Every structure is written in structure tokens, then in C-alpha cells.
Amino acid sequence: MKILGIDIGGTFTDLYLVDNVENEQTIHKVSTTPEDPSTGALTGITELCEATGTAPGAIDYVLHGTTIATNAVLESDGVETGMLTTENYRDITHIGRHQRPQNYSIQQEIPWQDDPLVERRHRKTVPERIVPPDGEVEVPLDEAAVEEAATELRADGVDAVAICFLFSYLEAEHEQRAREIVEAVHPDAYVTTSSSVHPQFREFERFTTTAMNAFIGPPVTDYMSRFKRKLADAGVDAELHIMQSNGGIATEELVAEKPVSLLFSGPAAGILGGKWRSGANTPDREANNTITLDVGGTSADIGIVADDEIVEANVRETEIGGYPVMIPMIDIETIGAGGGSIAYVDQGGAFRVGPRSAGAMPGPVCYDRGGTEPTVTDAHVTLGRIREEFFLGGEMRLDAGGAADAVEASLADPLEMDSVEAALGVLDIVNNNMANAIRSKTVQKGRDPGKFTLVAFGGAGPMHAADVARELGVERTLVPSNPGVLSAVGLSTTDLQYDYISTEFTLVADADHDEIQAAYGELVEQARTRLRADGIDATEAMTIEMTADCRYEGQGYELNIPVGADGSLDSLSTIRERFDRAHAAEFGHSFADNAVEIVNERVTGYGELPSSELVAVPEKAHDVERHALAEETVQFRVDGETESRQTPFYDRRDLRTGHVVDGPAIVGEKDSTIIVPPDFEGRVREYGDIELVHME
Template identity: 55%
Template sequence: MKAIGVDVGGTFTDLVYCDLASGRVEIHKVSTTPDDPSRGVIQGVIELCAAAGVETGEIDYVFHGTTTATNAVLEHKGVVAGMITNEGFRDIIHIGRHQRVQHYSIRQELPWQDRPLVKRRHRKTVGGRLAPPTGAELEPLDEEAVRRAAEELKAEGVQSVAICFLFSYLNPAHENRAREIVAEIMPDAFVTTSSFVSPQFREFERFTTAALAAFIGPKVRTYIEHLETALKSAGLEGELRIMASNGGVATAGMVSDKPTLTLLSGLAAGVLGGAWIGELAERKRLITFDIGGTSADIGIIVDGVYAETDARSTSIAGFPLLSPMIDIHTIGAGGGSIAHLDRGGAFRVGPKSAGAVPGPAAYGRGGSEPTVTDANLVLGRLDAEDFLGGGMKLDAAGSARVIGELATTLGLGPEEAAEGVLTVINSNMANAIRSRTVQKGIDPRGFALVAFGGAGPLHGAEVAAMLGIGEVIVPPYPGITSAMGLLTTDVKYDATRTQFQVSGAVDLDRLNADLAGMEADLAAQFRADRIETADMEFERIGDLRYVGQGYELKIPLPAGTIDAGALAGVLDAFHRAHTAEYGHAFAASPIEIVNIKVSGIGRIQKLRELAEPQGTSVAAAKVRTGPCAFRVDGVLATFETAFYHRPLLPVGEAFEGPAIVLQKDSTTVVPPRARAVVDRSGSLIITLGGAA
């Protein structure tokens, strides 16, 4: 099977071709086209196929990580959305909850109030009410009111509608009927329901998740349809699969119906790629560190398993979200991050980025502000003649000019200013990693840092040293690792049902019937995707809490029929998890099963391993030497530094820093007092002598 992975970033679009039968790999990078990302994707795919010597018609699958949904929310550039809800609940998505994001701030920004996904004038209310605990109908749906609401929304120019009723997670009948009526009156609109997007309790979060789907739905659907058409026009008849936030891939049709699945699409692929690289290098405790042009993304992997978000912390741009997602922390720090003085005169780097256009001054496209890339070039850590494998020449004079202007403003020399830019950005990224490790009781010194993305290997060693991490893993193709991560996963879908059952009075028949029903629904979806029954796996999770608590912990549920003994094991596991999370448990307190969830995994052929590097010697890989500036023991000094061509580095022969390792998709910095060696998996392992 032949497959292409495509990851669209803020600056570059990364592509990888892989013959999954032979393991042959070909990589490529093109500039992202922000006005229409699909243009860059098609250009890159055509050029990659030509470089690999394959016809576009030979490609079986295109796996794609997209930022369309993410950017629409982050930049608040969705469509004009409307909402239909119960009488008296028009302002649910405005009021939110009594908990404040910042408990003691009276001036904090609340995104659902400052920039609502659905403006109040586009929220319509109708009669009809369901009631817990079964979803029984108290009041019939007022279908005429739904028609009037749809007519009003159509007249107001609304392009998308979210239908959100109370207790629809127990009984979706009212929402489904309202959806049918709206679709009749607004046939061109994107119409979704809260029970379809996220059938679980907590109406504020459920309504907001549905509003997010409505806000981004038309853009995501249009992008997917346009991309499919463009791929077919280019001769690619293979199936398009989209990376989902839960760590699996989904069909284009599934993503078009549930656009919130892609809110962390590209970022999730990076964590998967980092986990795969760690597995090949036989490391199981990893911090994935993905730096692109605009952001740095951080994930934690323990014993080969990545962390997932929970109901307390799942959000996008501040909006709460009820959707399975890999736990990824993102900050505005990348190669394009701009160094500047803020209004108070403090020196900062990011979060504003030069992006792909105009990009850093080094790109020669009109960039006029100093960026992290410019600082690396001024310090000698980038080779102006060998960027993107020589495919792009860097403007060293342009970088020197903008860094020089910054240096004058700061009253420093050019190299001091450039090194200051890197120190600030590295400190920002180290602090972000501390927030996901130290602040959660995790000692980062027991982990290896997997540094990838276009800029990750440039900064990985110095960030690791700040954290006391002793080992950095740089993948064989670091700049394309997220794209390669797309080829290492399976199809994955999730199902959720709310239970509200208390220990001591659990209806096991209902529990088992709901679990079996969800597995049957997922199996039907997999069969529609042409996945054989033998390739299906199901994982069960329960959201449990002590009665009276506000949030839950995720506890694995056993396969098969759950009897009283199996249930007792689940409850014991909850007590242990509570102790691990909070330091104590209440053995005598009743436990509530809030939600049950099933993750369905459809196994597909994927990338397993890479060919062993064929380099002959470190001496043969040496390109030249040149001056590079590093701060050692608090003193900024210039070192004569060896530059190596990575494809020529052999397995097992170590070399000392300072060194710069060049390859087409990234540049790796091995600082003074560090040692590097290529292992059999192809990864470059950097050992830091100064790390604790």
C-alpha cells in the first residue's frame, strides 16, 4: 500500500510518501498557502510523487492533518451561526458556570461572552421539554415554533444552526425532529444537534460544543470537499483520511459531519509521531516537543501511552469542549515568533508570529521584524546556503539588519541580542513543559525529550538543559514527524452515554446493554468504512466520581459482560486512581458512574519502522566548520563548530558538540558539552553532560 501523509503548519506544509510494504520513505516541504491551504497541499503532493517516482494514481491513501478548524476558532473566523434551544435557556452559552477561569480577577476575558460563537439575536427558543432520568417527554416539541425560528434565521443570513435541547443526551427525539424541520427550510445550511456532537450531560459544555461545530462546520466541510475535488483533479483516487483530535484518523464524511473532531488535528499527529519515534528508540517516558513556525506543542507519554484531556481541562481558545482529545499544551513560540518590547518596555518573544507570509527576514519575502529564525541565523546555527536541503537560500543580510535594529534598541551587541531572543523563547518553552510536568507532580528528569518540527531540533538541547533532562531524541525526519505520525495510527471513533448510576444500586443489565449498543454502533460505522470485523478493537472507559463531586476520573471498564465481581474491581480502581490524583480516597463513600465511553479502533496498515541509516563515518559526514555563538557558564562565546550532513552519519559513532547537523527538513544543534550518536532506529540521540 502506498500512502502520503500531509501536515499543514503555519509556515510550511510537510509531506511524506511511504510504501508501507517496503518501508521506503520520501519527504518534502512546501510553503503553506494561508489563503487556501489546499493549494499548498496539492502542489506538495504532486511534487512529492514526482520526486518519489510514482504516479499520483498509485497512491492508495492520503492522510491529512488540518488546521482549518483550529484556526477558525483561534482567529474567530467562523460563519454566522444560529441556535435553537428550549424556552428560557437562550443564554446558557453566555452565562456559563459559576466557576471563573481566574477566580479572583474582575477583568478576566470570558471568550463565550466577549466573542460569542452564536450572537444572541441568532438564538431562538421553542416550546418542548424532556425530563430526566429517562428522557421522558413532559411537553411536546412545538414544531411550528421551530419552523418560525428557522425562517427567521434564514432571513437573518445564518449559515449554520446548532439545535440544543435540555436532556437530549437521554433522548434525542426532539433535537432530531427539529433538525429535520430546519433542514427542510434551510437546505443549504449546516445543521447539527448537541446529542449528535456530544451526547453527555453538562448543558453549558454540550451546547458550546454544538455551537463550535456550527461555527466551524461550513468551513471544514467546504475545505474537505474542495480538497477531495482537487486531489481527484490531480489524479489521486485514493481515499482521504483526516487526523482527529482523539489520536485516530476518520473518513472525510465523518469529519464533515462532526467538524469538532479536527480541532487538534495536526497537533495530535505530532504526539503520535513522537510516541512512535520513542518506541523505535526503546524509550517509553517521553515529552514530545514540536516547534513549527508559529507554535510549540507539548505532549506527555508514559509507558507508551499518551495523556488525554478530561472534562475539567478540555477547551479550545477558552471555549469548553466535550470531545475526546489528546492532552496537548500549545504556546505561541516558533521559528517565526517576533521579538519586541511590550507597552511596559519588557523584552518579549512571541506569541505574534511572522508566519509564512511575509515570514522572518531570513526568508527574503519582506519580513521586517526580528524573529527566532533570524536570531538563529545571526548566531551561525543555520546555514544560509543549505536550508531545506539547499532548496531555499536564506537572507543573512536581512537577518543581520533586523537583529541589529533590535540590538540598538536594547543597547546590546547583535550576537547578545540574538542570544537573548533564544534565551527568552527557550525559557518560555521550558516553563510550558514545567506546567505539564512539575506542576502536576511529574519529574521531567526521568523523561527523554523528543524534539521535532522544523525548529524543535534547533532548541531541544538547550530547553532540555533548562529542565535537567539528560537526553534528547531527534527523529530521522524531524521536520516531517507530524506528517509521519499520520501514517502510524488507526481509524478511531468514540461513543459516549450518560449513566448516573450509584454503587450499591447499579443496574447491570442497563450498563451492559448500553456498552454493547455503543460497540454495535461503532462496528457498523467501521463496516461502512470497509474495515473487517477481525480488525476492530474496542476499549471501554467509565467516568466515575464520589457522589457530590463536580468532576470525574477516567477508569477502564472490562470487556465482555460486567457482573458484580467485575464492577467491584472497577470501583476499587477508582479509589486507587483518586488516591493517585488527590492523595486520598473515601473508601466508605458511594461512587457514581456518570458516563460510559467506548473507543473503537479499526486497524489499518501503517508505518512500522524505517530503514537503518547507511552512513559510513562521522568524518565523511562533515561538511565544514564555522563560527557559532553559545552561552556557556554564563558567558557568550564563539566556538569553531563542525557542520555535518545527517544522511551520511553512521550508526553508533558518537561525535561531540558544538555541532550543527544539517538535513532537508530541519537543523539540529548539539551544544558544547553534549554528545550525539545515531542509533539503529535512525534517531539522533543527544546526551547532555550538564543535565542533572
């Protein structure tokens, strides 16, 4: 079984080919091609197949993580979008909930008003009305009005249409019929409905999510079609699967229907990879508690695994680019702190790093591609921490002199300090930015980071791991094998995953267990039907998870709790007790006498896919000193003082299980560099992961 993982980032495209029969795992990196990311990916696939002697047609699965949807939103690179909505409700997506991102600012930008996904002139209303609580038709759909609106949108050059009617989550008949009419009038348009994207109450968020699905639909589907065609041209005929924001894999067909599910595709794969490697190094009987730190070229992505479960974002907090979205997604904190983050002195004379990035082109100054502004990577090069023969396996030349000159001209001279201090200052700032972002997901959520394992990966993560761990008081830090491509590796550790939801307001005390069981049964059958359509035939290869969004009667927001598994609903008294415990854990208190309301019924279906397997590294045969390649002067910050230390360099491929690398040391490999500061040591574990331990 050959599995190919492809993760396209802002600077590099990472590839991972695993052969579970031969126990062979091969990584490869190529520069991302921003004008068409599929071009760089296909170049990497061709090179990887040639290097391993793999026939493209022998690849069984292609798993893909992409930022195409994210970039389309953040760069406003979607299409001209129109909307059909219920008469008199044209401005729901503008008014929102009278919530302002910054409560006390009178000069703030409100994304859905200042840069709307659908311009007001393209929002058309039609007579129709579904009413709660049972979804009865109060006003029939005016089909002639739908046809007229679709004709106007076509004449206005609209390329995508979002159909969003009130209470369509109770009855989707009107939206489905309107879709048929729009597709007949404007067959070239990408048409989507709120009931197919996410049939949940709260019309502002549902409408905005559907509008975003339409806005990014054409560029995402065009990219997927182009990528699949190029795979076929290259001789790869394996089925294409795409990573979703929820941490599961979906087929290309489902992604075409719901491209909004890809908004955090790439970072989600990294968290899966981090959980997998951390779990492999977690002692038996201990829960997997992990902080994942994925530092790439443009950003740092932070995720949390608590008690073996990846933490998902609360619906109150799911947004991208300031727009609220209602889709299941892993809770990811992203900050502008990557290897390409630009360091500069602002107009007030303050020393800053990021969020602006040099990206793939021109990249850091040391890449010698025309970059002129110093970056985090340039700071490391200036300090002597990156050897050219390790960088992409020696395939890319580094201009160390250019990096040092840029640091001196742009930072050291204006700040009146020497270049070494300026470069160390860059790292101090970016490390503190990362640590503060981690605190927002741990300390501010009642979690002690000292009790978690920090897993650092991405091309730049292992260079900052020890310093960030020291700042947070983390005792155990792990740098996994192939850290620079761990997101691509993570793609091969997950399964198919599909989410289904139904909104139905029911008080637990008044509910009938059999009626709720029947409602869940419909969602379970939808999940199983979808999985069977994707080739998951055996029931034992399917896992069904049942949860509910619950709240105390009168509350404005809900908590999600498990209510059953594999189609069988737990008792209502168990659901009640479980919600009280969840509320106490989240808010510090519960109300045993208050009625509990079930708001949304949710079902997640998982379909088992072939996965990567762990490969053990041989035991050491010689002392680690024997494997040192060179010893050079490297600059470190030790107890607040700048020190030059003679530092051995190692090739990670030479290290074996049981080796202990005393700091200071630098361990290089093709896709990343690990820095072991003077107060740390690195211990090589069974599967090649390196544990960094603070030696106080």
C-alpha cells in the same frame, strides 16, 4: 502499500510518502498558502510524486492533519450561526456557570460573552421538554414553533443552526425531529444537534460545543470537499482520512458531521509520531515515558506519553480560544514560541519573544519575503547556526545579512548590547518559555521530567532540544528521523478511532451488572457499525475500549477509568477498586467508605489501518570526522558566558548507526537543523534517530 501523510502548518506544509513494499520513505516541504491551504498541499503532492516517480493513482491512503478548524475558531472565521433551544433557556451559552477565566479580574474578557459563537438575536426558543431520569416527554415538541424559528433564521442570513435541547442526551427524539424541520425550511443551512455531537450532561458545555460545531461546520466541510476534489483532479483517487483531536483517524464523511473533532488535528499527529519514534528507542521491558516538543513556525506544542499511554485532556480543561468544548482530545499545551515568533522590546523596555509570529508570509527577515521584525529563526541565522544549503535542501535562499541587521536595529540598539548577545537573549527567552510550559505538564502534575525522554521535532524543535533538556534536567533527548515532518509521519502510525458516550447516573453499589453490560453493548455495536462502514470487516482488526467517568457521590467532576474491553464489562467490585486507586493517584487520597457513581459510559472503537514501518540505517563505515562538510565560527552560551567556537557542520544523510558527534556541532538536513552544544554529544541510533546526551 503507498501511504501519503499531509500536515498543513502555519508556515510550511509537510508531506511524507511511504512505500512499505519497497521500504522507501520520502519527505517534502512546501510553503503553506494561507488563502487556501489545499493549494499548497496539492503543489507539494505533485512535486513529491514527480520526484519519486510515483503515479498519483498508485497512492493507497491519504492521511491529512489540518488546522482549518482551529484557525476558524481562533480567528473568528466561522459563519453566521443560529440556535434552537428549549423555551426559557435562551441564555445558557451566555450565562455559563458563573465561572470567570480570571477569578479576581474586573476587566477581563469572557469569550462566550464578549464574542459569542451565536448572537442573542439568533438564539430562538421553542416549547419542548424532556425530563430525567429516563428521558420521558413532559412537553411535546411544538413543530410549528420550530418551523417559524427556522424561517426567521433563514431570513436573517444564518448559514448554520445548532439545535440544543435540555436532556437530549437521554432522548434525542425532539432534536432529530427539529433537525428535519429546519433542513426542510432552510435546506442550504448546515444543521447539527447536540445529541449527535456529544450526548453528555452539562448543558453549557454541550451547547457551546454544538454551537462551535455549527460555527465552523461550513468552512471545514467546504475545505474538505475542495481538497478532495483537487486530489481527484490530480489523479489521486485514494480515500481521504483526517486526523482528529483524540489521536485517531476518521473518514471525511464523519468529519463533515462533526468538524469540532478536528480542533487539534495537526498537533495530535505530532505526538503520535513522537511516541512512535521514542518507543522504537526505548529498551525492552521499560515503559515509554515521553515529552514531545513540536516547535514549528508559529507555536510550540507539548504532549505527554506516560507508561505507554498518550495523556488525554480532562474534560474540565478542554477548551479552545477560551470556549469550553466537550470532545475527547489529547492533552496538548500550546504556546507562542516558534521559529517565526517575533522578538521585540515592549513599551516598558522589557525583552519579549512571541506570541506574535511572522507566519508564512512575510516570514522571518532571513526568508527575504518582506519581513522586517527579527524572529527566533533570525537569531539562529545571526549566530551562524543555519547553513543555506541545508535549508529546504538549498531550495530557499537565506538573507543572513538582513537577519543580523534586524536583530541589531530592533533589539541590540534599544537594549544597548551587541547583536550576538541580543540573538542569544532571544534563544534564552524562548527556551525558558518552552521549559516552563513543559513543567506545567510534568512537575505541576507530579511527574519528574528527568525520568522522561524528550522528543524534539518540527522545523525548529531540534535547534532548541538540548538547551530545553538541560534546563529541565532531562537525561535523554531524541531527535527523530525527518523531524521537520514528524507530524506528517505520525499520521501514518495511527488507526481509525471513534468515540461514543452515554450519560447514565448509576451508583456502583446499587447497579446491576447485566444492565450496565447491556448499555455498553449498544455503544459497542455503534462503534463496530461505524468501523464496518469504513471498510474494517474483520473483527480481529477492531479493538473496543470501554471506560467510564466516575466520581464519589456528591462530587462535581469525574475521573475516567477503564472498565472493560472488546464488549466485556469488568466486575463492579473491580471498577470500584480501580476508581479508588485513580482518585488517590490524581488527588493524593481516596474515600473507601464513600459511594462511587458511574456518570458517563464511554466506548472507543479502533480500526486497524496500514502503518509506517521502521527502516534501519546502515552501520558506520568511517569515523564521523570524515563526514564534516565545513567548519565555521558559531556563537554559543557556555556556563553563562558567550563563546565563539569552531564548529563542524554535518549533513545528516551522511551519518550512520554508531556515529557519535561531539559538541559543538551542527547537523543539517532538508527539514530541520540539529544543534549539538559544546556540553552535549549526538549518538546515531539504529533507525537514524539522534540521541543528544548531556556530558556534564
